[in-house]
Amino acid sequence: MKPELTIQLMDTHAGGDVSRIVTGGIDPLPGDTVRAQMEYLRDDADGLRRLLLEEPHGIPEMSVDLLVPPTDPRAAAGYIIMEVMGYPIYSGSNTICTATAVLEAGIVPKQEGRQQFMLESPAGLVQIDATVRDGVVEAITCEGLPSYIDTYRATIEVPSLGKVTYSVAYSGGFYALVDAQQLGFHLTLDEERALAATAHAIVEAIKAERGFSHYTLGDVGPLPFLHFMGPVEHVAEGYYRSRSATYVHPGVICRSTTGTGTSARLALMNYEGSIQPGDRLETVSLRETGFIGQFSAVEREGDLEVVKNNITGKGYVIARSDIVINCDDPMVDCSSLHHILSGRHSHPIDPES
Template sequence: MFNYLISSAADPYSSHQQLQIAEVKLTEMEMQLPPHEGDELSVVDMHTGGEPLRIIHSGYPEVKGDSVLSKRRYVREHLDHLRRVLMFEPRGHYDMYGALVVDSELPEADLGVLFMHNEGYSTMCGHAVIALGRFAVDYKLVKEPQSPETQVNIHCPCGLVKAFVEYSEGKTGGVRFLSVPAFTFATDVTVSLERFGDVTVDISYGGAFYAFVDAKRFGLDVTTSRTRDLVDAATAVTNAVKSQVKLYHPTSDDLAFLYGTILTDGKDDYSSDPTANMCVFAEAQVDRSPTGSGVTARVALQYHRGLIRLNQTRTFQSGATGSQFTGRAVEETKCGDFKAVVVEVSGRAFYTGVSRFVQEPEDKLTHGFLLK
């Protein structure tokens, strides 16, 4: 575009000189913000396995609270309008996901984080942890990075998660993380769905609670069926479990809620071949990645059933994009009275850009909207 305009204009400067001038003017224009109210909100956008992560870099008001969990309650009660601004259209979309870096009360934590999505605030997010690991090293939120891996301790609402970021010659790469204790809450639970009748599900915790069911129960395939059909089936399961099963977490009532349903390909017996799943969480939001906390919960479930041994690595594939995470149980532990495991999940995250958002005073849609 610039080359065409320059070559056709009658001007004493050469095309190369005009291009340089145009680029300087464009750069100056990009540095200026339009008229707006309130603070500028700056973000760094990434994706992990296709699942977006909008990391809020600056512009958020002070988040009050003496713990990460209390900060989660504070943003839900006092700053939720900013979640809608950044997650909803026109700046985001129905399936946008976000992370707000906050201070942690844990001395060993490098950073705390609050996760946000179309419905509210989750307690754990594996794809976000993978992206935040790279972000923390690249944006110098940790001390001098080390090769071949730099450890980043991330305090999530569910607890401390240890991420390990590949680092070589100044560049970050893949990330693995060690989960909070993951456990199976219940197996072979029957719930009644209005459209589908009685369905048997398993419920497992990987920083958040998920219901698991084979997609074939609904005549579906997680890799080939229409996303809308998968969403409808998973949402029906989520609603049924929420209304018919009371969840419990031994350390905090804030963690005792069903985050979503994961439809699987039914290949739970150990194999070197990938096993696929599709996670539908929050307000029928579709995860494009294999779902890090979902992989954690699924590994815990497979270990509970004796289908996978300690340090036996499995590959989990997203039914939406085909992207892959690996997961393995590395240590037995306890979470209250539950037998639990620490799960290691590995994946890759990539940067997609940076943005600076403002709100114009006369924009009636500035606070965001969603199309359902």
Template structure:
């Protein structure tokens, strides 16, 4: 494959600035070059294996910062989808993200790229992880809440033993919720999910991800190429029964949202342990107090794994617009990342 040229062929990229419970998920709405591939999975693979100039351009300095994602809108590759998108982050392109999907739905409807019908708009999104159904509850031209019917989530390993240098032998759940997660009980590392612990949690999660990835192999039964543990998510139980979540993303930073795919993964562990059934609902709460509602909409199987179809309900907000351009004399068309903000290279 021929990679995108170092000096981008697009004159201007237009983006909507969107956040979901504090987690930034910008959406490129105009100006992006085409991505090769017949399916969304092939397009994601193209970005991750050579065609990554656009990703680097929009996710690294001087045009971006560590605590954000950018969503690339792509024409759908299947006839039953209204739009497609791929999540771009500083490390790679990812197949699915609940908070980013909420940002994309809000951006598509409030910018009228997809017609809004009040009080309820249904649309289907083509993602590398599969088809995602979204129901937006709308009023006065605004998406008040969005409910996503996520792809099937399932427990790959429950209480899998992992040896760590700092915390000794730990039991970790390895779960697919749209991407693969390692779910860790936060008290096993002697911390709490609180804003003042964010830096310690981020550093612990980054260290654990490296150690877990070296000891645990994953491979999705139906999605070739989805074979890496993307994130570590810490969890705890609140006094009211809600799950407090803290997902650690590259480069060792905390997800500001309750994390839709991670919360889906955690719900799948509850199902695998017999703690929830079809029709049950749980609340996921972020480190900053934002909330998603998680619902076991249905059950199924994925390969040999018992799985659930989770629904995620939350809200996102458009807070601005921006245009990005590149000058042929710009010395940083591929972006850069300095360790004072991004941490030491892995």
């Protein structure tokens, strides 16, 4: 009799973006860092990402975060981010969701009030600041990656749109930043399909014309993301608000404004001299959810002004489940997956491991 293959999940969301946290069922991965383990998944076991983001188990709008034992002793857990476009080295919404799951699973015991711990992402260590009230995780603040402006107000001719002005920021991935109003958008939910089509046309045009290189990481792949920027409202001293929408894949506008999209906005606002260290920007999505980005400091790296920042949001647990993997199912492809599935009734990651 074949053993039943299962994967343990905790489904969560932050700002509407669902992150499936894999808490058990996957064998230890080779690699002496979380980044190396991510590269192994990408190159040799991409079936896990496809299984959980494609039919019959998932949809492309979701993300997946695999919990792994940390390789840095300062971290409570490691995590590998998987999305329909591949394996980003960092994501604000995924980090908020993973930190929430780590607390809810008891990997880090909850403490009333404020508590701090570290996670290990493929981009490195991430400081987490959690607020717990009456046993409920009320807020997660995580570090955004150092962000900077690569290109400011360039123009490109886009088929069906004409000339489009854009800037490009790096905040964990390269983002094209465009003014929503100049493209005729008010960033309301009824515009979602048109926003996705417009973003795809702009991103494809930019990718066809040029590439981008990070000042230390080098080539991190072609431009994947676009962030629509609404008008900035000055709400109070040092506090701003802007409607926003982030495109990540053909047909997909994120439910949230995204943490990395918010970090990209902070980099642009610093470049334009419109915010100071300590100031905060609340980005508001098509679904009226939001993240708060805080500009903490700026550092000079050659000709670049690199913005240090953090992102605050709230994660919600929406399901705990076992996914049953049936490799005889014609809808399921186990060819690049079976070798990492625990061939037994698996248990969630041990908090003491």
